[in-house]
Amino acid sequence: MGHAHKFMTLERYINEQEDLHPGATGEFSALLHDISLAAKLVWREVSKAGLVNVMGSTDRMNVSGDVVKKLDIFADETIFKAMDHGGHICVMASEENEDILHIPDQYKAGKYVLLYDPLDGSSNIDANITIGSIFSIFKRVSDSGKGTLADCLQPGYKQVAAAYIIYGSSTMFVYSTGHGVHGFTLDPSVGEFLLSHENIRIPAKGKIYSLNEGNFSNYGPGMQKYLQYLKESDKATGRPYSLRYIGTMVGDVHRTLLYGGIFAYPGDSKNPKGKLRLMYECNPMAYLFEQAGGRSSDGEKSILKIQPGSLHERTPVFLGSVEDIATCEKFLKGER
């Protein structure tokens, strides 16, 4: 036999983590289990995305005669339905919906709050390029009963967990509950997420940058100078950097977390706050980066310090290795 190897399912990992917290009621673990079920349900549809027109359905009906929903709407509804009846959540909010989402009256409201981006990178679906789902979890601040908008509008440092699913060449579940960042890869033949990346640590410095550089002419002078800098040749500082950009935040961020470097969606003259949403995209990813020993920034401070004013607000965002974010911030502040 080769090296000793034990299979660790996501389910078992979550339960063993719970045992480390003597006071735990199991509510939180149940919530995480439900997210992993939601992930599998969405993955099942995502993996068939290209078949919609093959299975004999010009009018967007599938073989069983159901009207086929757009995948992002399907993901949105599936995640809501997977999470609404566990008794652990009091309110949800999703990138696809204007207002907060209440738990149906017949179900118990719990102590957690869930915000999610059901299908990130949806413009990439038809080209069979990596997409993802993103989750942010808070504890409620209201006392009891139905959750409120105030429960949702908490700064990112108050998160108690964050996760993303990447539907890539493999499907992975990456999450943190404040004790490191752990990655699980789906074995589709058994339908289980298996521990593949325990305690992910982002390198202190990378050599890849990732952003939509097509917006270059709209960037401010600091950002432009930084990008010029990354492209200059200098052995000592590992330049030029390589550029990689998928255009799915989950994909670009996942690579950055594993390899290091910087992912950015800066503000520009057309969109001063950039494109990405604080509550569904930036907060959960910032939490994961900081948990993995990396940094998040809005250009000046940690993303996690932003006090949100509304559900769908956007923020410039920089995520990556400690050294790379520090260098970027210096350029943005005009110090270099």
Ligand code: AHM
């Ligand atoms: P979406 O939630 O509508 O898919 O948009 C978010 C996506 C991110 O995944 C990605 O980082 C960004 O938008 C790409 O934007 P752009 O096409 O401007 O580069």
Ligand code: MG
């Ligand atoms: Mg998105």
